[in-house]
Amino acid sequence: MSREYLNYLIRKRAVVLGFFAMCCLGISIAWAAGGLADTAMLRGSETAAALTMLMAIGFPLVQFSYVHRRSSADRFFALPVSREKQLVTEIAFLFGSCAVCYLVIMCILYAMYGIGHMAAGQFLLILAAVLLSLLEAVLISSCLYLIANSVFDGIMICAAYTFLPLTAAVTVTTFHGSLVAGDHGYSSGLSYLLSPAALAFRFITSVHNGEPVSVPEVLLGIAYALLACFGLYRNYAERKTERAEQLSDSLFAYPVIINIYAAATLFCLACDTVSHRPDFILYLILFVVYIIAQFVYKRKIELKPVYLAVFAGLLAVTHITAYAGWKTHGFGEAERLPLPTENIRTYDYYAYVTPEDLGKADPEYRVCVRVMINIPRGKEASYREAIDILEAYRKKAIDWYYERSADSTGDTGRLNVYGKQAENSYDMTGHLWYGVKEPIPEKDLIRLSEYGSVQVESPVLEESYSLSQYIEKRR
Amino acid sequence: MLRIENLHKSFGTAAVLKGVSMTVNDGSIVGLVGVNGVGKSTLLRIIAGVYRADTGMVQLNGRDTWYDEEIRRSIAFVSDEPYYPAGSTVASLRLLYQSMYDFDEALFEEYRQIFGIDLKMSLTSMSKGMKKRVSLLYALCIHPKLILLDEAYDGLEPLARLRLKKILSGMIEDENVSVIISGHNLRELEDICDAFCILEDGVVLSYGDLLESKGNVHKYQAAWVSEITREAFSGLDILHYEQEGRVVRMVVRGSEEQVREELKKTDPVLLDVLPVSFEELFLYELESRGYAE
Known part of the structure; x- marks a missing residue:
């Protein structure tokens, strides 16, 4: 680290940093003061952490902007300090600024609201967690910004990488929603794992709330930071200064980012198309957006054959993959019933049927049959017959999902499978649901009634019977 | 250094x-x-x-x-x-x-x-x-x-x-x-x-x-009784050459005395030697390598 350079940076930015720290302190105190005294410290601490995290993400974009301008690169890369030392000094300065700003605010907050309300141990744990997160944020934000060759591209690439985990999550969700029968859940877990910022904010929140911290997630965050160190070395210490103000055409810049986004979006469209929900206008819009993205990258509007070729290639690959996914029932995902993680697995079924035969669909919706069977974990053997009936029925529903054509009429009912902690709980996890074409035959309903509740309702008359009562009444 | x-x-x-x-x-x-x-x-x-x-x-x-x-x-x-x-x-x-x-x-x-x-x-x-x-x-x-x-x-x-x-x-x-x-x-x-x-x-x-380089390159202006061809100066390192009838202007690299002696062998009726500026030196160096075209 270069002491002279650090000294210069501190003196250069002292006023701005002081002003920012004062603003953060003011906002944190205002936030802390606006509520119960017991939780004031926690509120203030969370606010200070959030503000300094934003600083850790945004400040590198200001600090490293000289790298992206030819004239400023001339001045700063001609300084009598080696690139490695300059990099370490820059990072130390960025992290140090955020850390000092945060620590000053926290000490003041603790003196005002913390004593007697927050244990010193928790206070120190929060400090450690936030400081670690700040370091990660500084490293990753700096690394992403330096992938580019101009200020504008740097901001664009930071934004693109920030939203990439979300795009990945949407793509996986679309795959599950369209190609895996029964699965309609949002895969937020993936976006968390791919997003260092989300991991850091979750880590900070957990520590503040006194919740258990996920060690693998913390380690993953550290792994991202280490990866960023490698990226920083490549993009700063070994940087070719002449890259300044050139097109951002490095491997991890526009060429890859544009095509990843294009591939992800095309795959989502392909999933919708193969599952009989095509929207062809979206393909056209995507192609236009693709060309605009190439304009942002190359700074000139042109329709090169290579763009068409790459787009067509991505179109083909994504559609072949989606089609293969459709034909293999979501690459086998649809057949798999996730292992229960909760205490109870519930099969919840309803269908609109005729009053005369509860196993026959009724387009007039005269009678509704509802089945709810709760199977406690570890007692599956006692429910074997019910499970067999319902699993066979689930398989039929899966086949119906993949066999239906674009002009198929609507479902006559639905089979839900989910986990819950207690019988009366309303919190569902791992919720799978299937539209059904044919209702469960009456004889199976009779067998299922031995394992759980089977209700017959008449929506028109607002009456409800157990299965046995209804059969008796019908006679 | x-x-x-x-x-x-x-x-x-x-x-x-x-x-x-x-x-x-x-x-x-x-x-x-x-x-x-x-x-x-x-x-x-x-x-x-x-x-x-x-x-x-x-x-x-x-x-x-x-x-x-x-x-x-x-x-x-x-x-x-x-x-x-x-x-x-x-x-x-x-x-x-x-x-x-x-x-x-x-x-x-x-x-x-x-x-x-x-x-x-x-x-x-x-x-x-x-x-x-x-x-x-x-x-x-x-x-x-x-x-x-x-x-x-x-x-x-x-x-x-x-x-x-x-x-x-x-x-x-x-x-x-x-x-x-x-x-x-x-x-x-x-x-x-x-x-x-x-x-x-x-x-x-x-x-x-x-100074040394400029001292090694000079502009020579000479005239002859009858028209002369460039081949007559084949022994000289000519950077620039132009001829108008019996008058020749050329820029030659080499000691002034030696070049002057070489030129005198062709019996010129007039021989002037002029120094070159840095700009001319640069231009003639490039010209001799085909840049002037």
Whole structure:
């Protein structure tokens, strides 16, 4: 680290940093003061952490902007300090600024609201967690910004990488929603794992709330930071200064980012198309957006054959993959019933049927049959017959999902499978649901009634019977 | 002494420097010239440690200018496009030089007066010429051993040029500094430089003492009784040749006496010898390699 350079940076930015720290302190105190005294410290601490995290993400974009301008690169890369030392000094300065700003605010907050309300141990744990997160944020934000060759591209690439985990999550969700029968859940877990910022904010929140911290997630965050160190070395210490103000055409810049986004979006469209929900206008819009993205990258509007070729290639690959996914029932995902993680697995079924035969669909919706069977974990053997009936029925529903054509009429009912902690709980996890074409035959309903509740309702008359009562009444 | 050996630099697939080698003696002012895009700024940036050479070596007083921080502290580089952050003033820029270089406050004050620069002046609202003056001012106040001026001499008004020349002369006398000035205004460079280096197609085309080189190239104007052909001068190293009837004007490299003797053998009725300027030297060197066309 270069002491002279650090000294210069501190003196250069002292006023701005002081002003920012004062603003953060003011906002944190205002936030802390606006509520119960017991939780004031926690509120203030969370606010200070959030503000300094934003600083850790945004400040590198200001600090490293000289790298992206030819004239400023001339001045700063001609300084009598080696690139490695300059990099370490820059990072130390960025992290140090955020850390000092945060620590000053926290000490003041603790003196005002913390004593007697927050244990010193928790206070120190929060400090450690936030400081670690700040370091990660500084490293990753700096690394992403330096992938580019101009200020504008740097901001664009930071934004693109920030939203990439979300795009990945949407793509996986679309795959599950369209190609895996029964699965309609949002895969937020993936976006968390791919997003260092989300991991850091979750880590900070957990520590503040006194919740258990996920060690693998913390380690993953550290792994991202280490990866960023490698990226920083490549993009700063070994940087070719002449890259300044050139097109951002490095491997991890526009060429890859544009095509990843294009591939992800095309795959989502392909999933919708193969599952009989095509929207062809979206393909056209995507192609236009693709060309605009190439304009942002190359700074000139042109329709090169290579763009068409790459787009067509991505179109083909994504559609072949989606089609293969459709034909293999979501690459086998649809057949798999996730292992229960909760205490109870519930099969919840309803269908609109005729009053005369509860196993026959009724387009007039005269009678509704509802089945709810709760199977406690570890007692599956006692429910074997019910499970067999319902699993066979689930398989039929899966086949119906993949066999239906674009002009198929609507479902006559639905089979839900989910986990819950207690019988009366309303919190569902791992919720799978299937539209059904044919209702469960009456004889199976009779067998299922031995394992759980089977209700017959008449929506028109607002009456409800157990299965046995209804059969008796019908006679 | 600055020693450059076999320097290569490419931008992508375009090779800009293809084996540049030269030596700059202490106390020398070298004019670095060449056509646009030939690699003058690239060479200066490599010497300053801004760009890294693909291969080759740059040493100042035996120390590598890329790796050695101490030697870089004694290199002042003034870029063709000086950078000033928005809102910065002449005074605010001082912090960088105070922190990173051997900045001399007394010299700064002295030169500031000479260049007529106000400390409170906003750099962003300055004219191009004034910005160059500020860059030069700071470059001169750090006790450099080597000053690299990338087109920083071009565009200075005559009085400022004269003042700079005076300051540089003083620095050479007192501290034995070396200076490399790149530029296109060769008449201005001729005023100040004692050595030159012509870059062409990524290599040094010609390099040496300016007076010596100029003394080795002369313009000859001669006339004969009857028309003469160029073949008659096949023994001469002709850089430029033009003929109008019986009158021939040519630029020849070589000792004036020897060339004169050679020409006398053809019995001219008139023979005049004229010196060449740096600009002419540059033009004729390039012309002899087919650039004039």
